[in-house]
Amino acid sequence: MTAAMAEPGRNAGGGVWEYLLQSWRELDVPEGWRAEIDGGRITLAPPxxxxxxGIAARVQRALYGVLLPERGVYQTLGIHIAPLGKLYVPDLVVAPREVVEGVDxxxxxxxxxxxxxxxxxxxSKGNAEDDRKKKLWAYAHAPVPVYLLIDRFDEHGPTATLFTGPENGAYRHTxxxxxxxxxxxxxxxxxxxETEQFPH
Structure with a gap:
């Protein structure tokens, strides 16, 4: 993972978040890579x-089997928690189609x-702690109603954890x-x- 620090002095029209967001919009990210904003910097994660x-494909297939037509499953969709200065690109996001597709x-x-x-x-090996801690905290603050963490590198063996019921910046149910x-x-x-089908 590589990172670029923000240089807000170059941004005459706003603060650090606006500068980072504009920089994120203008990035030419290599195919398969993801650019995220956290801690005042933009990071790039490799494919x-x-x-x-394989796991993402299985989860996506399962979700499409039960979703209403007005909802979609998206890969490489940037989602932001602006009050926290964070922008992530999760492996999968379920959201109303009009929110994602109903824009210019x-x-x-x-x-x-x-x-x-x-x-x-x-x-992934390089981001497991971020997914377990920083993103868990941020998604609870957003609040995202359901956060599914599939952890191939848990110290006790591969696990899948479902977090629900965000309240006051924490999930009530796990x-x-x-x-x-x-x-x-x-x-x-x-x-x-059926997690037994997940490759690890």
Missing amino acids: PHRHHN ADVSDPVDAAEALLVVEIT ERVAFGGVLKLPEPFPVAL
Whole structure:
């Protein structure tokens, strides 16, 4: 992962967040890479391992089987928590189609994380701690109603953890299963994820 620090002095029209957001919009990110904003800097993450992509594909397929037509599952969608100065690109985001697709084709702004119905992060070796701590905290503050963390690198073995009920910057409910178990997602996602099929 590489990082670039913000230089707000170059931004005559606003503060650090506006400067970072404008810089993010203008980045020419290599295909498969992701650019995120956190801690006053823009970071670039390389393309994930193919097992990571395999898990994302399985989760996406399961979600499409139960979603209403007005909702979509998106990869590489930037979502921001502007009050915290954070912009992430989760592995999967479920959001209303009109929020994502009902904008001008020239607009490349991220979606407000509060509009997301579900966010899925799948850990890589280099970002596992961020997904477990920083992003968990940020998504609870957004608030994102459902956060699914699929952790291939948990110290106790690969796990999937569902966080629900955000309140005052923390999730009230947590359900965790080891790979091999079944994780039932809450409404409006009536699906049971068969984690035994996840590559790791």
